[in-house]
Amino acid sequence: MTQCASGPAAKATKSTESAKATKATKATYVFAVARTLDPAVVADLGGMTDGEPVRVLPLGSLTAVVQSVPAHDFTDDAWQKRLSDPQDLERCARSHHEVVSASAAHGPAVPLPLATLYFSDARARQALEDEADRFHAVLRRIAHHAEWGVKVYGPPASPPDDVDRPAPAADRGRPAPGAGLAYLERKRGLQQRREQHHERSLRIAEEVDAELGKLATAARRLRPHGHRPSDARGSQLLNATYLVAEHRAHEFAELTRALRGRTGARIEISGPWVPYSFVGEV
Structure with a gap:
């Protein structure tokens, strides 16, 4: 189950298991992928949900930073509702960024898109390991x-103060001869100066x-x-x-x-x- 299909893990899995996810107890939320990471670095972070620790998931030569989350809170329908709630969306984005930043503070880490989830640790491991070469290339690029x-x-x-100044009156409020042409010239000059600016x-x-x-x-x-x-x-x-x-x-x-x-x-x-x-x- 993947709620966001972009970034290095985009090819892994599409969200075709949403219906199954509603019946499942937990899903695996992935924050980032690094080479190695001490589990203590992220263990005390809140992550996306209460009650479940942020942890590391070994991926062979790589390590993913993950958290078990209630599957029903991250179905397509649930996420669409979250997108319409600016405060809830901001909370999720800040929580995601907090974990990514903590991971990256101890070495290069590839941040995954917000709401990247899988149906289980095994599915997450399989999908991310399939992208191992890509992750290694990104980690080499962003290191240091x-x-x-x-x-x-x-x-x-700022337009000149006199651009829209009324033309002088010649007699009984009528414009002076040539006033209209002078006004148009001022307007053209203003437009030209704006374009040059x-x-x-x-x-x-x-x-x-x-x-x-x-x-x-x-x-x-x-x-x-x-x-x-x-x-x-x-x-x-x-x-x-x-x-x-x-x-x-x-x-x-x-x-x-x-x-x-x-x-x-x-x-x-x-x-x-x-x-x-x-x-x-x-």
């Missing part, structure tokens, strides 16, 4: 690396991405978040994530600060994170 997020915002272009901002975003990419082992461009009028940060021009070696983390942060000063753009950096964005490309 972390993920850093970078967002670049462009300041909104946007093009400059995009060039800055490309410059930031190119410079940071030189320090990163890998990079991904994500969809920029939509701009809200109330957002004082301006429009988001770049939403990217970078896989950075641990020994280059300080250099990466310093370069981000230097780019902020050189370009004048608002640049936000976050991390280090478990490299979620770079485990599905191998």
